[in-house]
Amino acid sequence: MKIAVISCIHGNYEALNEVLLDIDRHQVEQIYCLGDLVGYGPYPNAVVEMIRSLDIPTCQGCWDEDVVEGLNACECSYPSLLAEKRGRLAHEWTNQEIHPETRSFLAQLPLSLRDGNLCFVHGSPHSQHEYMLPDMHAFTAMERVLATGADTLFCGHTHIPYVRQLESGQLQVRVSSGQSSQRPNQQTSNFSAPLKRIVNAGSVGEPRHGRTNATYVLYDAETEQVTLREVEYDYQKTCAAIVEKGLPSIFAWRLARGLEFAERADDPTHVCER
């Protein structure tokens, strides 16, 4: 069985449409979506309506959560004052723009999805806001996969697609327990981790890999092969709509350069305690 995984559409209807056409050409049996349907881009309602009408199983992203729950991101999750101000502008605009049915669709999205030995989340299994970057410490990455019980973890949120294979993991531990350190009950054991994979689906609507193309992934369950796809779309149309709909024109400028609308947090594993 072949599946397609898409993520981080951010109201970019043009990009979503082109990606769905590309998926059509690959005889895919199931599409999964990792959230962030809205935020920054000009067509949040159209994107949600498309996902809803195609019945694509979707988990909730941080932007979807913020639109439902009210802005919840703390200032520490923004890398700069400027990114925070822009994030707030995008949030307020989206909040005004979306229809009640869009909001209620986003509200009922689950945090994770399961399909056999595959698990799907937006950021990480622990938080929608956590960035699993390709250079995350390999053991931390392994912990995230093991926390789900799956063999392959699909995530998004970073907007740069990658496949990471983790293997030959082993840890040696010694545990002493008991009431007194004079007579410890000591035990040494070895732990080995099975082969696991993390697949980041990139971003349909807000690419950050340095080009303007939308990205997503294909996965073949039989061969376990992952294909990173890059799809051209008419980003000028989205840029024009951003300006036309009254979103800050700097978003259009950044989108046209594959720069993402706002920078990413400096400390990617940081999760707000608030």
Next chain:
Amino acid sequence: MQTFPLTLVAGPPGAGKTTWIRQQLDGAERFAYLNLGADAVRIDATYLAAEVPELVVWSSWLPELADFTKYQTYIELDFHIDLGSLVLPTEFADCHRVAVLPPGIRQTEWHDWADVIVTGTETRVPLQPPQLWRSLLTGQVLDFASLTTVWDELINGAYGHVQRAKGIFEVTDGRSLYFDFVAGDPEPTSTELDLPRWLEGRPNRFSGVEVVGEQLDETAIAQTLKDCCLDDRTLAYYQQQVREFLEDG
């Protein structure tokens, strides 16, 4: 008539006027500098003063004529000052005139005006007079990550075609930074000025920005810079953190 050891320096934006003056100051004594036309936005003067501590900087047309006998003085003429209509005291009539021009240009009013032509940096001399936007930022403190984002956007054309941009900015950790960009220069520079860290309240020293270009969206530049600035509470918080960090470290 008395003569004065005076040099007037003119040229298009980004050609390297300040850089050339900076080179003349090395190893010498009793120099003074005056920038004509920069008004309150004293980026070049602040930069030179930080680089050459012995330099005397006249921030406006205040010196007495007698002062000009005491120093070897460089007067930098801002590009938008019309050389033809520039009226100087008659005592300055035989001063030294230097034009710093990009390589390869000929037959400009600078050629007619100057005694000496210095070849500076490659920069496009616009056909029409370019747009000039300046903003005094004294007292404002920017968050460094925001500053680098907006500067990057600015010099890459997010707010119109920028030919020349320079600025002195105060950042959260108390440093004063000098940013310098000329279109076509592969390496835009930014350096830390050799000034003490300002870690108590709003800095009471010059900072500001100047952008020269075409079709500049001045409102957007001003608003974006404003969005990078810290409010009083945040500024006090970070200044305390930096003070504690420096004391510990």
Next chain:
Amino acid sequence: MVIWAILSGIEGNLAAYEAVLADIKRQRQPVEELYILGDIIAATPASANVIQRIRSPRDHEPEPQVCRGWWEEQLLILHGSGRTGEPTELIEYYGAEQVKALWDAIPRSTVNWIQSLDFGFFELDCLLIHGSTVSVSDELTPNTPPIQMLDRLMRMDANYLFCGRSGLTFQYEIQQGSITSSVTTLDHTAPPQATLVKPRQVIGVGNVGRIPGQATYTLYNPYANQVEFRTVRYGPRKGFQSI
């Protein structure tokens, strides 16, 4: 020589806390720092006395450094300043009637002090915290999977993590480890890379007040990296009381 005493879970048991303080005073190496990793209160009126005692150390007693525990978090939730809105964990573990008991037990005048407590301390290469880097409720035990332990240590890049949620005394050493990782992006494939793990450990510091008559806590020498678990018996059954 510097010795730290690290304890957790007084849970409103003043006699147990006094017994531990007395044991600390009896140490040959003087104890310089006293860390209390939360759960100083429980849903009992006696908790107010413990707060009082902690806030007024006597002469020659180290000034206690206290961080927030699970019970303190539950109280702050009731007062609308916790990290969640509802005391779901309190009801789940202790029943709904404990909500009122906890509310009644702790004087409003001390809530501000409790709210001012740190979430944990980072000293040298040691993290001292009630639960873990994840939350006050995160319970680390000798049976926690090693990868989870490693994750909790690496979240704050601590070599030593002292915690008290389980109430157990244990020393969980990650002695060594390695893993191989390879990454493929749109633009290139990086060859497999091995990552090694340096030794780190998690230490359960015990529990002072939960079991009547028996308190456990931990002494630590941060320069020699020596851990010693102490068990203190107290109360009428042992024939002496250290108050």
